[in-house]
Amino acid sequence: xxxxxEVKNLKKYFKSAAGMVHAVDDISxxxxxxxxxxxxxxxxxxxxxxxxxxxxxxxxxxxxxFYDGRDVTTLNKRQLVExxxxxxMIFQDPFSSLDPRQTVQDIIEEPLHLTGGMNREQIxxxxxxxxxxxxxxxxxxxSYPHELDGGRRQRVGIARALALNPKFIVCDxxxxxxxxxxxxxxxxxxxxxxxxMGLTYLFITxxxxxxxxxxxxxxxxxxxxxxxxxxxxxxxxxxxxxxxxALLSAIPTTDIHHPKQRIxxxxxxxxPINPGPGCRxxxxxxxxxxxxxxxxxxxxxxxGHFVACNxxxxxxxx
Amino acid sequence: MQDKMNQASLFQVKNLTVEYHSGxxxxxxxxxxxxxxxxxxTLGLVGETGAGxxxxxxxxxxxxxxxxxxxxxxxxxxxxxDILKMNDAQLRKLxxxxxxMIFQDPMTALNPVKxxxxxxxxxxxxxxxxxxAEANRRAIEMLEMVGIGADRANEYPHQFSGGMKQRVVIAxxxxxxxxxxxxxxxxxxxxxxxxxxxxxxxKGLRNELxxxxxLITHDLGIVADVCDKxxxxxxxxxxxxxTKEDIFDHPTHPYTQGLFAALPDLxxxxxxxxxxxxxxxxxxQERRFCDFxxxxxxRCRACKAFAKDSMIEVSPGHxxxxxxxxxxxx
Numbered sequence: 264x265x266x267x268x269e270v271k272n273l274k275k276y277f278k279s280a281a282g283m284v285h286a287v288d289d290i291s292x293x294x295x296x297x298x299x300x301x302x303x304x305x306x307x308x309x310x311x312x313x314x315x316x317x318x319x320x321x322x323x324x325x326x327x328x329f330y331d332g333r334d335v336t337t338l339n340k341r342q343l344v345e346x347x348x349x350x351x352m353i354f355q356d357p358f359s360s361l362d363p364r365q366t367v368q369d370i371i372e373e374p375l376h377l378t379g380g381m382n383r384e385q386i387x388x389x390x391x392x393x394x395x396x397x398x399x400x401x402x403x404x405x406s407y408p409h410e411l412d413g414g415r416r417q418r419v420g421i422a423r424a425l426a427l428n429p430k431f432i433v434c435d436x437x438x439x440x441x442x443x444x445x446x447x448x449x450x451x452x453x454x455x456x457x458x459x460m461g462l463t464y465l466f467i468t469x470x471x472x473x474x475x476x477x478x479x480x481x482x483x484x485x486x487x488x489x490x491x492x493x494x495x496x497x498x499x500x501x502x503x504x505x506x507x508x509a510l511l512s513a514i515p516t517t518d519i520h521h522p523k524q525r526i527x528x529x530x531x532x533x534x535p536i537n538p539g540p541g542c543r544x545x546x547x548x549x550x551x552x553x554x555x556x557x558x559x560x561x562x563x564x565x566x567g568h569f570v571a572c573n574x575x576x577x578x579x580x581x
Numbered sequence: 582m583q584d585k586m587n588q589a590s591l592f593q594v595k596n597l598t599v600e601y602h603s604g605x606x607x608x609x610x611x612x613x614x615x616x617x618x619x620x621x622x623t624l625g626l627v628g629e630t631g632a633g634x635x636x637x638x639x640x641x642x643x644x645x646x647x648x649x650x651x652x653x654x655x656x657x658x659x660x661x662x663d664i665l666k667m668n669d670a671q672l673r674k675l676x677x678x679x680x681x682m683i684f685q686d687p688m689t690a691l692n693p694v695k696x697x698x699x700x701x702x703x704x705x706x707x708x709x710x711x712x713x714a715e716a717n718r719r720a721i722e723m724l725e726m727v728g729i730g731a732d733r734a735n736e737y738p739h740q741f742s743g744g745m746k747q748r749v750v751i752a753x754x755x756x757x758x759x760x761x762x763x764x765x766x767x768x769x770x771x772x773x774x775x776x777x778x779x780x781x782x783x784k785g786l787r788n789e790l791x792x793x794x795x796l797i798t799h800d801l802g803i804v805a806d807v808c809d810k811x812x813x814x815x816x817x818x819x820x821x822x823x824t825k826e827d828i829f830d831h832p833t834h835p836y837t838q839g840l841f842a843a844l845p846d847l848x849x850x851x852x853x854x855x856x857x858x859x860x861x862x863x864x865x866q867e868r869r870f871c872d873f874x875x876x877x878x879x880r881c882r883a884c885k886a887f888a889k890d891s892m893i894e895v896s897p898g899h900x901x902x903x904x905x906x907x908x909x910x911x
Contacts (some may be wrong), residue, residue, distance in 0.1 A: 290689055306743075437703065442629035442630050443799070444629065444857035445856070445860075447843040447844075447845075451853055471847070472847050476850075515773075515800060515842065517802050519825055519829045519830075532742065534597040
């Protein structure tokens with residue numbers, strides 16, 4: 264299998280009054296065709312920025328992004344239009360990502376009108392087909408977003424993303440705003456679509472049980488950097504980074520008879536403004552020492568399992 | 582749960598009904614909700630968006646939005662006194678000192694132009710005859726209890742991170758050592774590692790101060806961690822209630838069962854999740870039959886013969902609003 268997306272040393276910095284915000288700092292990974300890579304981390308760690316930079320919604324500060332072997336950061340305008348046909352995004356908040364003054368039909372049709380090549384009748388037909396695919400009743404064709412509940416709105420967002428037959432979709436917290444009973448409906452839909460259309464996903468979330476359910480590979484981010492990257496089962500069975508360990512131990516479980524031993528982190532998250540060298544997790548890490556201030560790199564600690572921690576060997580007795 | 586309520590309850594809600602008006606229609610937000618709370622106990626109110634959880638919490642402190650409330654019925658008893666009948670002076674005394682609330686969003690629950698110390702001291706001074714210096718001392722004590730150093734007491738809310746702001750809100754809520762604490766989704770806005778810190782803090786303080794607590798959440802994992810008793814709410818009604826063990830070991834109402842089944846399981850991989858089909862009912866429609874009827878996998882014609890106002894006792898103290906309960910394995 265070939266990598267559909269390959270990211271090399273990607274950086275995205277933002278200017279702020281206080282200095283440079285290192286939102287995404289030197290991140291490398293790849294996504295195989297037809298696979299789902301889950302991207303997890305706390306709010307503000309740069310997950311969404313990474314997703315947006317990946318499909319060139321943000322200009323990157325440095326590094327390269329290869330889509331199907333071509334470097335996206337060097338594409339000209341015309342090539343970008345083509346690229347954007349293939350990559351789409353599903354947003355977190357189905358309440359603000361849909362135009363309140365457009366009907367469901369208008370929203371789904373818009374990308375079809377923009378790219379051209381279809382007449383009115385074909386567009387109508389395609390829209391009907393898409394509504395069917397994502398499970399929106401035909402009678403809602405002329406409804407406005409405010410008339411729909413969260414689950415249906417998210418379905419409209421998915422239909423719009425699918426309109427141009429994309430190959431790669433960045434799903435940015437697509438179920439975080441939904442209730443569990445509805446969340447399960449949308450997760451099932453996304454997985455069915457992947458099977459039917461061979462889609463490739465980058466799935467951004469902060470919910471560990473959701474990411475475990477949907478992903479093949481998982482990347483864990485902390486303050487703009489990738490701290491661990493591994494196949495799904497391996498990560499849950501054998502987390503190597505102290506942050507991942509704490510994250511997994513903090514997931515509330517519904518098993519009332521076997522309460523988990525939680526690793527409680529002390530301290531607060533460091534500021535992403537001019538963070539300087541050294542491990543960014545060190546201020547909260549129970550194992551940190553002087554050596555951690557020098558810097559860390561992402562290394563392959565076990566086959567296919569990468570971790571950015573100087574003390575990973577020591578902590579995990581590898 | 583209905584008839585064994587006794588006078589010893591610290592806090593008791595009886596048959597609470599709240600309706601809002603919206604345009605020409607009436608929204609039935611909460612219908613006939615009853616529960617009670619003993620000193621030191623933690624009750625979890627679980628349900629989805631729009632189930633009426635926050636309305637129950639706000640009604641308990643009489644802070645419902647007056648302009649949209651159509652009707653509030655029932656009784657909310659604190660130490661036997663009906664909060665719904667209290668006058669303004671009594672309410673002022675009640676709020677903060679006897680019952681206080683942790684709000685969902687720490688970003689909007691604090692006053693941005695006052696230092697965190699002065700916000701906490703303000704409430705304390707209101708309820709105690711004391712000097713400003715004493716109130717400030719209390720504020721610093723509270724901040725230290727939630728893990729914020731005295732050196733940060735003179736800072737403003739925007740200088741704190743989300744998790745720290747929520748800790749300030751908790752310090753604020755506990756400053757007068759209330760007997761009842763209502764926590765409305767206290768960790769929903771926080772990340773899991775910070776959530777774990779805040780939940781531990783709440784549990785520790787509850788054990789230390791003996792505060793009774795109503796915890797409102799949609800996260801069953803948090804309920805498992807913190808609560809003694811649970812009420813599952815659907816479409817404004819309690820559909821199942823009992824001890825934590827009752828609900829987690831023997832979920833009986835089809836909605837409760839559906840909630841558990843819809844969660845992705847960390848321990849066992851399943852190829853597909855089992856969502857609850859359909860959507861919650863329209864709260865502006867009066868429903869004659871079971872609220873869950875349209876989504877229930879066990880529905881049958883007999884469901885329409887059952888009066889939805891009654892609950893069935895599954896085992897002592899464990900109630901379910903489904904007629905099939907006990908008649909067969911539902």
